[in-house]
Amino acid sequence: MTASDCDILIAGGGLVGLSLALALSGSGLRVTVVDRVPMAAGARAADERHLALSEVTCRVLDNLGVLPSLGSDAEPILAIHVSSSGEFGATRWSASGAGRKRFGVVVPARRLLLAMQQAVKARTDLHVLAPAGVTEAQVDADAVAATIQADGSEARHLRARLLVIADGVDSALRSAAGIGTERHDYQRSAICCALTPERDHQGTAFERFTRTGPVALLPQASGRCGAIMVVNNADLDRLMALDDASYLRQLQDAFGYRLGRLRRAGERVSYPLRRVLAERLIAPRRVLIGNAAQAVHPVGAQGFNLGLRDAATLAEHLLDAHRAGRDLGDSALLDHYAAARAGDRAATTGLSHALAQFTSLQMPPAGWLRSLALLAADRIEPLREHLLLGGMGYRGATPALARSST
Numbered sequence: 001m002t003a004s005d006c007d008i009l010i011a012g013g014g015l016v017g018l019s020l021a022l023a024l025s026g027s028g029l030r031v032t033v034v035d036r037v038p039m040a041a042g043a044r045a046a047d048e049r050h051l052a053l054s055e056v057t058c059r060v061l062d063n064l065g066v067l068p069s070l071g072s073d074a075e076p077i078l079a080i081h082v083s084s085s086g087e088f089g090a091t092r093w094s095a096s097g098a099g100r101k102r103f104g105v106v107v108p109a110r111r112l113l114l115a116m117q118q119a120v121k122a123r124t125d126l127h128v129l130a131p132a133g134v135t136e137a138q139v140d141a142d143a144v145a146a147t148i149q150a151d152g153s154e155a156r157h158l159r160a161r162l163l164v165i166a167d168g169v170d171s172a173l174r175s176a177a178g179i180g181t182e183r184h185d186y187q188r189s190a191i192c193c194a195l196t197p198e199r200d201h202q203g204t205a206f207e208r209f210t211r212t213g214p215v216a217l218l219p220q221a222s223g224r225c226g227a228i229m230v231v232n233n234a235d236l237d238r239l240m241a242l243d244d245a246s247y248l249r250q251l252q253d254a255f256g257y258r259l260g261r262l263r264r265a266g267e268r269v270s271y272p273l274r275r276v277l278a279e280r281l282i283a284p285r286r287v288l289i290g291n292a293a294q295a296v297h298p299v300g301a302q303g304f305n306l307g308l309r310d311a312a313t314l315a316e317h318l319l320d321a322h323r324a325g326r327d328l329g330d331s332a333l334l335d336h337y338a339a340a341r342a343g344d345r346a347a348t349t350g351l352s353h354a355l356a357q358f359t360s361l362q363m364p365p366a367g368w369l370r371s372l373a374l375l376a377a378d379r380i381e382p383l384r385e386h387l388l389l390g391g392m393g394y395r396g397a398t399p400a401l402a403r404s405s406t
């Protein structure tokens, strides 16, 4: 191997790729992260998502040193309120009632990305190439040779034991590895913005199912909320073109007056909603994580939480192999990783898809079913506990990085 070689090459420095880099830092492994966006510059495009992070995710981010650096930008979720517009039945869960300090936290996605970029930049053992893209990967017996292209400069080549593909939902490296996808276009988009309701949210995350799809208000510091409204694609342009006051009226109609009048809407950004599942997680000397492996509807707030569990589990496997002096691209190791992720992945992607379908059905019996489901979730203790633990990220084996936090 030459001086420029590394052990692990991570293509994609989004939230999941950077989490993996941080989890591997300090191990003695030579890790390189490549991303199209400059490091410690935040996101390139406007991003108004507010992410609900499960308790397992919080523990992992705590261990990676990211959560403490977020300060008051990480607002605890003290209660969850789920209801359905125009139907009876609602469910209300309080963390204290469930014997917990919080269910998780809410954080602006761009703030979390910046915190991770800064953490990665501060680790001297992590090598970052950005802005640059991995454009090609050739596999031979003991390495993967990647071509890395930065704007305006000559392509460079890097050999690694393993290429981690973390380049997001439209992953070109996934296709290049010959891995197909199963896709579903929901024909809906999510419009995200920050706002300030008249009444204090008291740490409550609200989710309300409407005819077109869910509306969520997630708690933020200083009484602010991150709002997400799922709309039919046919209505998207009209809603995005509204002035702030008219948009707030639409949101208010959908959400109701639980928090009084909704005010002071910030910039609006829309996101198309698709489910994209990779048919396999691995190829010779390559492994998919995060949205490159699976992108889900945001209704259950599971996408990053699931991707982080990919990263934490992969880190565990790689660190064990490193300590044992094994080849990090060994096919048995990759098979073992894929098997370890199968249960959580199937359960979480399946639940997100079922929720997305179920909560936007418009036939008359669907309203009754939704109401009954909400009542059941509210009243039946084992179901309640099961949903809560799943939502908090306790699905499948808990990654070691989440277990060791206090």
Ligand SMILES: Cc1cc2nc3c(=O)[nH]c(=O)nc-3n(C[C@H](O)[C@H](O)[C@H](O)COP(=O)(O)OP(=O)(O)OC[C@H]3O[C@@H](n4cnc5c(N)ncnc54)[C@H](O)[C@@H]3O)c2cc1C
Binding pocket: 011, 012, 013, 014, 015, 016, 017, 034, 035, 036, 037, 049, 050, 051, 052, 053, 109, 132, 133, 134, 135, 166, 167, 168, 169, 172, 173, 190, 192, 228, 271, 289, 290, 291, 292, 298, 301, 302, 303, 304, 305, 306, 307
């Ligand atoms: C509206 C909305 C709300 C959401 N809410 C939640 C929530 O509440 N909770 C939750 O857990 N999840 C939520 N999610 C999901 C979450 O945002 C994603 O799952 C998560 O951001 C995926 O991160 P990633 O790092 O896998 O992918 P990305 O964030 O897409 O990162 C991919 C990175 O790869 C880089 N890249 C691309 N191609 C290359 C290349 N060839 N070489 C090098 N770099 C490359 C890109 O520049 C990018 O930085 C939500 C999503 C949406 C759309």
